[in-house]
Amino acid sequence: MAIRELLAILEQLGRLYAAGGAKTAEKDLAKIVECLTPHVSEPLEAFAAKLHSASAPLGPAKRKELPAADEAIVDQCVNRLTEAGTDQNTFEQAFALVSKDARIRLKEADAIARKFTRQHTAFKTKKAALLAIRHAFVERARFENKLKVVS
Amino acid sequence: MTIKALRVMLNQAEELYRSAGDEKAAATLREFGSILAAYDAKTVDAFVKLAAKADI
Numbered sequence: 001m002a003i004r005e006l007l008a009i010l011e012q013l014g015r016l017y018a019a020g021g022a023k024t025a026e027k028d029l030a031k032i033v034e035c036l037t038p039h040v041s042e043p044l045e046a047f048a049a050k051l052h053s054a055s056a057p058l059g060p061a062k063r064k065e066l067p068a069a070d071e072a073i074v075d076q077c078v079n080r081l082t083e084a085g086t087d088q089n090t091f092e093q094a095f096a097l098v099s100k101d102a103r104i105r106l107k108e109a110d111a112i113a114r115k116f117t118r119q120h121t122a123f124k125t126k127k128a129a130l131l132a133i134r135h136a137f138v139e140r141a142r143f144e145n146k147l148k149v150v151s
Numbered sequence: 152m153t154i155k156a157l158r159v160m161l162n163q164a165e166e167l168y169r170s171a172g173d174e175k176a177a178a179t180l181r182e183f184g185s186i187l188a189a190y191d192a193k194t195v196d197a198f199v200k201l202a203a204k205a206d207i
Binding site: 001005006009013024025028029031032034035044047048050051052054055 | 152157160161164168175176178179180182183186189190195196198199201202203204
């Protein structure tokens with residue numbers, strides 16, 4: 001069906017609404033007529049397809065990729081924490097270095113915490129990652145103390 | 152005016168054309184109404200902008 005036929009009907013309706021004093025309806029119909037007029041010879045289906053493609057979402061916005069964790073820093077920190085074993089003082093020194101190191105951002109803290117705690121879930125904040133490291137140390141130290149008591 | 156309100160108008164006009172025996176005009180309005188149905192929440196102005204965006 002050609003838009004030409006539709007335009008003729010819409011223009012007729014516009015005149016009817018104008019005669020009836022329905023100004024808003026008349027104005028809005030005129031806008032629709034104006035929008036359709038340049039395509040008077042096109043089929044209505046083509047108009048519908050163009051409208052559909054114009055209203056389709058552009059796709060999900062790409063998230064900005066965060067830079068990858070610096071593996072050298074991660075390994076260095078994990079080694080320092082692991083070497084502390086269950087010794088409280090050595091761990092506190094290593095932990096202080098890790099938590100104060102400005103090079104350690106979320107990505108590095110997450111990688112260190114996952115390696116140290118052997119967890120697979122990602123940490124959403126640096127604070128959560130550091131807390132998990134401390135909890136893992138406390139658990140290991142308590143476990144060793146219990147073993148000592150038993151033996 | 153929203154497209155939904157415009158469709159209500161077009162539906163009424165469709166009935167008038169049908170009752171007057173102009174089945175072709177009624178069918179044309181019905182087809183146009185079904186195309187517009189996807190844009191019910193938009194205003195006529197927003198619809199016209201959308202059409203312009205698609206270079207229609």
